[in-house]
Structures are given as C-alpha cells and as structure tokens.
Amino acid sequence: MAYFIQQLVNGLALGSIYGLIAIGYTMVYGIIGMINFAHGDIYMIGAFHAVILFLVLGVLGITWVPLALIIVLLVAVMLTAMYGWTVERVAYRPLRGQSRLAPLISAIGMSILLQNYVLLLQGARGKPLHGIVEGAVPLFEQGGFTVQISYMQIMIVVVTVGLMLGFTWLITRTPLGRAQRACEQDMRMAALLGVNINRTVSTTFVIGASLAAVAGLMVTLYYGIIDFYLGFVAGIKAFTAAVLGGIGSLPGAMLGGMLIGMIEAFWSAYFTIEYKDVAAFSVLVLVLIFRPTGLLGKPEVEKV
Amino acid sequence: MASKAADPPVAPLDVRDLLLRAVASAVITFFLAIGIVGIELVSAPTGLTFDTRFIGVGTAVAFAFFGYLALGLLHARRIWPVVICAGVATAVVVAALIGIERNPALDHLLPFESTVLNWGSVLFPLGLVVRGLYLHVQARRQARGVAVAADTLARLRRSVPTWLGAFMLGAAVVLPFLPFADRRLVDICTLTLTYIMLGWGLNIVVGLAGLLDLGYVAFYAVGAYSYALLATNYELSFWVCLPLAGALAALFGILLGFPVLRLRGDYLAIVTLGFGEMIRIVLINWEWFTGGPNGINNVARPSFFGLPFERSPAEGTESFASFFGLEYSPNQRVIFLYFLILACALVTNFFTLRIRKLPLGRAWEALREDETACRALGINPRNTKLTAFAFGAMFAGFAGSFFAARQGFISPESFTFIESAVILAIVVLGGMGSQVGIVLAAIVLIGIPEFFRELMDYRMLAFGIGMVLIMIWKPGGLLAFREPTVRLHRPGR
Numbered sequence: 001m002a003y004f005i006q007q008l009v010n011g012l013a014l015g016s017i018y019g020l021i022a023i024g025y026t027m028v029y030g031i032i033g034m035i036n037f038a039h040g041d042i043y044m045i046g047a048f049h050a051v052i053l054f055l056v057l058g059v060l061g062i063t064w065v066p067l068a069l070i071i072v073l074l075v076a077v078m079l080t081a082m083y084g085w086t087v088e089r090v091a092y093r094p095l096r097g098q099s100r101l102a103p104l105i106s107a108i109g110m111s112i113l114l115q116n117y118v119l120l121l122q123g124a125r126g127k128p129l130h131g132i133v134e135g136a137v138p139l140f141e142q143g144g145f146t147v148q149i150s151y152m153q154i155m156i157v158v159v160t161v162g163l164m165l166g167f168t169w170l171i172t173r174t175p176l177g178r179a180q181r182a183c184e185q186d187m188r189m190a191a192l193l194g195v196n197i198n199r200t201v202s203t204t205f206v207i208g209a210s211l212a213a214v215a216g217l218m219v220t221l222y223y224g225i226i227d228f229y230l231g232f233v234a235g236i237k238a239f240t241a242a243v244l245g246g247i248g249s250l251p252g253a254m255l256g257g258m259l260i261g262m263i264e265a266f267w268s269a270y271f272t273i274e275y276k277d278v279a280a281f282s283v284l285v286l287v288l289i290f291r292p293t294g295l296l297g298k299p300e301v302e303k304v
Numbered sequence: 305m306a307s308k309a310a311d312p313p314v315a316p317l318d319v320r321d322l323l324l325r326a327v328a329s330a331v332i333t334f335f336l337a338i339g340i341v342g343i344e345l346v347s348a349p350t351g352l353t354f355d356t357r358f359i360g361v362g363t364a365v366a367f368a369f370f371g372y373l374a375l376g377l378l379h380a381r382r383i384w385p386v387v388i389c390a391g392v393a394t395a396v397v398v399a400a401l402i403g404i405e406r407n408p409a410l411d412h413l414l415p416f417e418s419t420v421l422n423w424g425s426v427l428f429p430l431g432l433v434v435r436g437l438y439l440h441v442q443a444r445r446q447a448r449g450v451a452v453a454a455d456t457l458a459r460l461r462r463s464v465p466t467w468l469g470a471f472m473l474g475a476a477v478v479l480p481f482l483p484f485a486d487r488r489l490v491d492i493c494t495l496t497l498t499y500i501m502l503g504w505g506l507n508i509v510v511g512l513a514g515l516l517d518l519g520y521v522a523f524y525a526v527g528a529y530s531y532a533l534l535a536t537n538y539e540l541s542f543w544v545c546l547p548l549a550g551a552l553a554a555l556f557g558i559l560l561g562f563p564v565l566r567l568r569g570d571y572l573a574i575v576t577l578g579f580g581e582m583i584r585i586v587l588i589n590w591e592w593f594t595g596g597p598n599g600i601n602n603v604a605r606p607s608f609f610g611l612p613f614e615r616s617p618a619e620g621t622e623s624f625a626s627f628f629g630l631e632y633s634p635n636q637r638v639i640f641l642y643f644l645i646l647a648c649a650l651v652t653n654f655f656t657l658r659i660r661k662l663p664l665g666r667a668w669e670a671l672r673e674d675e676t677a678c679r680a681l682g683i684n685p686r687n688t689k690l691t692a693f694a695f696g697a698m699f700a701g702f703a704g705s706f707f708a709a710r711q712g713f714i715s716p717e718s719f720t721f722i723e724s725a726v727i728l729a730i731v732v733l734g735g736m737g738s739q740v741g742i743v744l745a746a747i748v749l750i751g752i753p754e755f756f757r758e759l760m761d762y763r764m765l766a767f768g769i770g771m772v773l774i775m776i777w778k779p780g781g782l783l784a785f786r787e788p789t790v791r792l793h794r795p796g797r
Contacts, residue, residue, distance in 0.1 A: 035570055037725075049339045055354050056343065082335050091772045098779040100569070101516070105732045108725045109771025116765040118340060127345050127352055236577065236721070243574045274589040281578035285563055288575060292566045 002142035007269045008262070013153040013222065015261020016160035020215035021238035022245070022253035023167070024084075024208030030184045030248040031204050032096065037107040038087050040235015041114035042209045046080040046216025047226045048118060051129050065132060077213045083114075084209025085202055093198070111232070118228040126227040133221050156218050163214065164254060167207075171250065180204060184248070237264075237280065244284050246297020255295060259283070317380035326372040333368035337361040367428070374432050378439060387436035390429035397426050420762050465740040465783055472743055476646055480639045487638055494642045494710065496751040498703055501649035503730040503742040505699030508656060510728065511736050512665060513692035514672025516573040519580025520727050522560070523553045523697035525587065525719035527704025532600040532714050533593075542606035542709050546702060553701025554694040561693035565686050568675070580724055587716040599715025605637065606644065606709045613637035641710050648706060652699045653739055659695075668692050726750070733774050735781025744782045748774070 021043050028036040053072040062068050091110045095103045136150040171177035179200045182190040191197050219234070220226055241260040245252025260280050267279040287295060342361040343354050374386045400410040401422055414422050476497075480490050502524065509517045530549035534540045540548075564575045587594045594600070605613065611624040613636055624640075625632040659665035667688045670678050675685055708714045730749055734741030749770070753763050774782070 029570070035573065045340065048345075051345060051352070052339050052343045052354065055345070055352060059354075079335055079339050082332060086332060086336060091776070094776045095779050099736070101510075101732045101736065102775055102779045104516075105729050106772050106775040108729060109768045109775065111768070112722070112725075112764060113768030113772065116761060116768060120761050120765060121340055122345055123347075125347055127347065129352060232721075236581065239574060240578065243571060247570065272589075275585065278582045278585050281575075281582050284578055285575055288567055288571060289563050292568070292571060294571075 002140070002145040002147050003269070005139075006145070006147045007265045009147070009149050009153060011262035011265030012258065013156045013261070014265060015258035016156050017215045017219055017222070017257075018234070018238050018241045018260050019254040019257025020160060020163065020211045020218075021234060022241040022257045023250060024212050025239050025242040026245070026247055026250060026253040027180075027204050027208050029242070031180060031201055032092070032103075032187075033100065034092070034103040035107065035239065036092075036205075036208075037104070037235070038091075038110035038114055039208065039212060040231035040233075040238065041111050041118075042080060042084050042087065042231070043212035043216045043219075043234060043238075044226070044228060044231030045083050045114065045118065046076055046209070046213030047220045047230060048122065048127075048216075048228075049076040049079050049213065050217040050220045051127050051226060054129060054132065069132075073214065073217055076217055077210045080213035080216070081206045081209045084205040084212070087114075088202055088205040093201075096201075111235075115228055115232070122228065124228065126225045128225045129220060130224045152218075152222050156222065159214065159218065163211065167211075168250070170207075176200070176203060237277075240280060240284050243294055244287055246291075246294030249294070249296045249298070252294055252296035317377070317382060322373065322376040322380075325376065326369050329372040330365045330369035334361065334365050337364040367425075371428065378432065378436055381439065381443065383436045383440050383443075387433050387440075390432035390436070393429040394426055394433065397422060397429075401426075424762065424766070465738060469740040469743075472740070473650075480642055487635055490635075490638050490642050492751055492754045494638070494645055495754060496746050497642070497645040497649050498707060498710075499727065499730060499750045500743050500746040501645065501652050501703045501706075502700060502727045503734065503746055504649065504652040504656060504739065505696050505703065506727050507731050507739070507742060508659075508668075508699070509692050509696035510731050512656070512660065512672065513668040513689065515689060515692060516569065517576045517693075517696070518573045518721070518724055518728065519560075519576035519578070519583075520696070520700060521719045521721070521723040522576075522580040522583040523557055523700035524704040524707070524723070525583055525716070526553045526556045526697075527701030528708040528714045528718075529587065529594060529600070529704075530701065531705030531708045532603045535604045535708075536600060536602070539604070542604065542705070543609070546705055549705035550698040550701040553704065554698040557693040557695075557697025558690050561690050565689055577721065577724070580719075580721060584716050584719050587719070595715075597716060599713060599717070600708075601713050603708050603712050603714065605712060606641070608640055613640065641706075645703075645706055645710075648702055652702075655695075655699075656739065664688070664691060729771055733771070733778075733781055735778075735783040738781065738783045741781055741783035748782070 021039065024039045024042070025036060028034065028039070050072055053075055054068065057063075057068050057071060062071065087110055091106045092103050095106055133152045133155060134150075136148040137154070139147040139149060141147070171180065179190070179195045180203070182193070182195050183197060183200050187197055190200075215234075216226075219230070237260055238257065241256035242253045243256070244259060245254070245256030260283075263280050263283055264276045267273075267276045271279070291297075338361055341364055342356060342358055344357055346353050346355055370389075374390060377383075377386045397414060400414050401419065404410045404414070476493075479485055479493060502520070506517065506520045509515050509520070527549040530552045531542070531545045534545045534548060535542070560576070560579045564572055567575060588597050590596070607613070608624045611622060611627050613624050613634075623632070624630075624636060630636070660669070667678070667683045668691075670681070670683060671685060671688050671692075678688075679685055707718070711718075726749065730742055730745045733749065734743070734745035749767070753767055756763050756766075
C-alpha cells in the first residue's frame, strides 16, 4: 500500500509535467488544427534556458533559492515564449490555409532544426544541474517503507494546479480567451467579427511555449539533467496525453497528462521499466478504440 | 510566374516602417540568441560552468537586421541596392575564405569561427542576389509584354512530370555505367532509390488513401528484421525471403490497421506514430529474438539468382564473376544492388500507376476525398483502408529486406521516428501523390545531403531548414500539379 501511494505521488508529479506540455499541443491543435511537432523542442529549449539562467544567477551572486527560482521562471518563460512566437511566425503562418500536411511537415522540419541548433551550440552531452531544490516530507511509514513527497514534487503539483486555475480563468473569462475560442470555432467568421486572427494565434503559441518553459524548468529541477533530445520523447508523450484526453480539450490535456504519468510510474514500478512507453501507447490505442475522439473530446460531426 | 497574370500590386516602400520592423526582428533575434547562442554550457569536473559567446549573438542580430531589411526591399522591388550589397557581402566572405590560408588577418572579415558555417552563411546573401536578379528579369519581361501566354506555360508545366520522369528513368538505367560513376555515387543513388521506393509505398497510404501514417518506418523495420532473421536462422535466400518479408509486413499493416479503422485524421497519425515507437522498443528489448540494441550482424547478401558475388566461390559452385567470365570486382555487387532497388522501386511505381485505374485505387482516392460519401456509395471503408495499409506496408517490407541485405547489419537505431518523418516529408514535399515529385524530393532530401556526410551535424540542421523553406516556398510540394485520375469532361473545356 505504501509503495502504491509512493508511485501515485511520483506519477502525479510526472503527469503534471506532461499535462503542462500537452496543453500547448491541444491549444494549437484547437485553434489552427495542426500538430505542432516542434512543441516538444520548445520545451527542451525552456529547460536549457533554465539551466543557463541558474548558472548565470549563480555567477551574479543570487543564490537565495526562492528568489533565483522566480527570476529563472520569469526570464526563462519570456525567452522561451519568444521561440514559440518566432516558430509560428516563421514556419507556420505562411502556411495557414494550405493543406493540412504542409504545416505538419514544416513543424517536423522545425523540430529537427531546433534539436540540431541546440546540439550544435550546446553539445550532445547531458547537462547536469543538481541540488537547487532538495529534501522531502515523509508522509507515513508502513512495513519499513517510508512514503515521502519531495519538495520538488510539491512544487510541481502546486505550480501546475496554479497555472491550470489561472489558465482556465484566462480562457473562460478574458477577451483574449473569448477571441481564442471564437477562432477555434470558425476562424473566418471570427475575423469578420473583428477578431485579430494573427494576434490570437500568436498569443496561443506564446502561451503554449510559456507553459512548456515552466515544464522545462520543473523537469530540470526534478531530474537534474537535460540534453538536446529531451524534447522529442516528452513531446511524443505529451501529444499522446493530449490525444488521450481528447485533442482540443484543455481539461482533457491535463487528464491525459496525469494518466500517462500514472501509467508510466506504475508500469515501471510493478512491471518492467523498458516497456513503459509501450504501455502508454497501448492504453492510448485501447481508449481510442472505444472512444475515437479521446476521453473528453467532442465527437466530430462530419457534414458532407 | 507569368501564369499569375494578376500579380499582387507591389507595396510602396515605407522606409520608416521597414526600419522599425527590421529593428524589431533584430531585437527578437537578440532575445532568442542571448541564452542558447550567447552562453555555452561546459561540463567541467567541478560541475557545470559556462563560457560566453557574445560575438555569436552579435552576428545573429546583424544577420536578422540586414536580412529583414534586404527581404523588405526586395518585396518593395527595390532590387539593385539589395543585389549590390548582398553581392559585395558574398564576394567579401568568399574571398576571405579562399585567401585565409595565405593571410590569417582576413579572419576578421568572417562572421563565424567555423569554416562550414562561413560557407553556409554565404548562401543567404547569394540567395538574395539570385532572387533579386530573378525579380528584375521578371519585371523587365512584364514591362516589355513578352510574358508567355499563361495558357502555354501552364500546359508546358503540366507536361513537366512526364518528360522529367522519362529522363530520370533513362538516367537511372545508364548511371552505373557512366565514366564518373564511382562506388560512392552508386551507393548514394542506391540509398536515394530506397527512399524513393519508401516514398512511393507511403504515397499509397497517404497520397492515395489519405491516411496520415507517421509510423511507416515500423513496416520497414518488420521487413528488414524478417529478412535478417529468416536468413540467419533458416538460411533462406534473399529471393525466398523477399516475398515473405513483404507478406509479413503486409500482415503487420493489417494487424496495426485494424484497431485504428475508426480513427480519423490526426488521431490516426498519433496512433501510427505510437505503433512505430512500440515496434522499435520491442526490437530493442526482445533481446534473444532480435539481438536487442546490438541488432543482427552478418546478414547474408543477396545473390544473382543463386550466383554469389564473391572473389573465390566455394568448391564446386560458381560466382557471378566466374559464371559470366568476368574479372571479379567489388563494384559488381554495388551495381547489382543498385539495379535491384531500381527494379523494386519501379515495381512500386508501376503498381501505384496501375492501381489508380482499378476499382480499388479509385476507392482509395474516393475515401481520401470524403469518407462519409464513400460509405453512402457502398464502398466498404474498412476493407479499403486495410488494403491501403497492407499494400503500403508490403512495399515498405520489400524495401526493408533490401535494406537489411544491402547493409548486412541492422539495429533498431535505423528505425526511429525521424525516418518516418523523412519519408512523409518526401511524399509531401514531392507534391502529394505526384510520383515524379517524390523522386525529386528524395533527391533533394536524401541524395544531395548524402554528399555532405562529413558535415554530419550541420547536415541535419540544414535538413530541417530545408524542410521548412521548401514548404514555405512551395506549400503544395515541388510538383504540385497532378492529372486527376478521372475526369468528367475533356481537359481544356
């Protein structure tokens, strides 16, 4: 039982990170109907910015952890968001209105481009960064096994929940969110009614990249090592999570992220760690067989 | 270009606006570059430290500023200043690159430290010059009214795929016998042909049936492993294994296709992607069967209808060279493999061209256009989709067993998602469904970069940039035009 709860905690933390990335996928998909393959790499760039900023702050003498964390969070989010904006502006906007596959290929190209850009400039070696947030709270002990939540895990979950609340408010209550939902439903109509499409889409990418940057910072602190390939695997998982939850649905992305995180944690704990990805994909296939539009997705009504 | 009779009116030049935008792009580039370019993480024994590279940031910002300015000026048809400046920049960098061995002081003229990046950086101003001159010529022609009649040009363009295809086929057949065709060239062409075949195979699934498959490499892997395992465990010859590998891959296509039949569009994409990854993970971890990450070594090479390509055949048998009374040369095998894949690829092409005229092919294309309407017309979407999956997978299986036979060694490394992405890119960049376009795209994406293999890392970077740029430049693909399979009226009405 204790072991189970421990895995639940681990899965929750991992799932939060996936959820944060998945939101970026699902939002972009919702608004322009494309799979943004470069999103995972944006997250990787967020992680790199986090490491770079921690080192720079260390040299500047800002070592008080909460302050450093906040500065790193803000600056990394800002810099990474610019990547999100630029990718959309350069690689996707010229292709809006083209066939569905054109932006997809452009996105795959962008993903390869970003990966190799970081590889060339920062090297292939993993970049370790340990000991920023350490320590754990022991919850209870059972049969010699202590269940504990590390501060990092608490931070991940708290930040994720906070961001989710803020984000829900943004989408449901602000003019920006309204414009976004309008574009999601019918872009041309929204444009006719005076919604600035380009700005709304750009903002979507900026928000998605910001959330990915937060996830990147978290994962840097959680695992303590990053490399240029980080984004690919996490990107696929997060996209799986978005599809599992029903692509286009924000709560679905979070739910899917949590599910994928849990499946991975439990599968690694009780079965074999090698096949955890197979387990995640199998669950996806199973869910899609019975609910072809994901858990919370709206069934598509197709008109001829 | 003349076909666009109503070219969009050229925007008048607003210098202030352009400068502001150029400054904005420079500022954005600064923020993009400051972290990743400006600071290099260095793993030291004491932990992670960093070096600064602010010159790199400066270069990037300058590039962004002047690049944006130049593009804006070209857009406003202020051609000559751009062409002259870009030409001077190109000349300076090229001259410095050539002269640097004699005079190291020229170093200051180069934007980067690495020679490769410097040569790469020349491409940008060079591109501006070419684009500028092109626009100039176009404007002159329009002014003089020499523009070719739009109709003629369109007809001419429509016939491009036909003669280009015939030309390429002829070139492909004679290529290994040309005087300049050394082993490396033939090898590269063999590789390109493998991708052409994969592209044609995937085209059945994506181009004809409209099913977005992001895990095509899984079937390629199945084919390769089928051949390798059958050949090493049961000592079956390549020619026996080839159909078996195709059949196994097709079976996998059906197996994997079955659960995803109800899915549409992007749900299908992610599930196929998942299948691709699953097969790779299984190949890595199922060690006793597949050899795990180490893969399978010493896969038997194919023979020429039973005649092996060997210097000294075993006692009592003949080799290819001795049977035909030729001098043994290792090139014989290379050329044989080249023709083998050429034949396989042509079979794939022929299959696709023919099946488009059969009920099955028409059903695929109908399904691509509208699934609901298909259902209403009595086409069984399940069987139609499954056959598309199966045939696509079969050709990937053939290509896979050829790959295993050619390499003599396979490992899961060769079957990553990036391969699927590259094959899909070939199909889309070629212009969805255009057979000749796929050849062009494979040459651009696989053949040409292969010559620059020494520049490994830069090669992939250029590959990514190339994908994005081609897509922006020609969103419909390199050869976007394709004859409709069925017409209600004669063309030209």
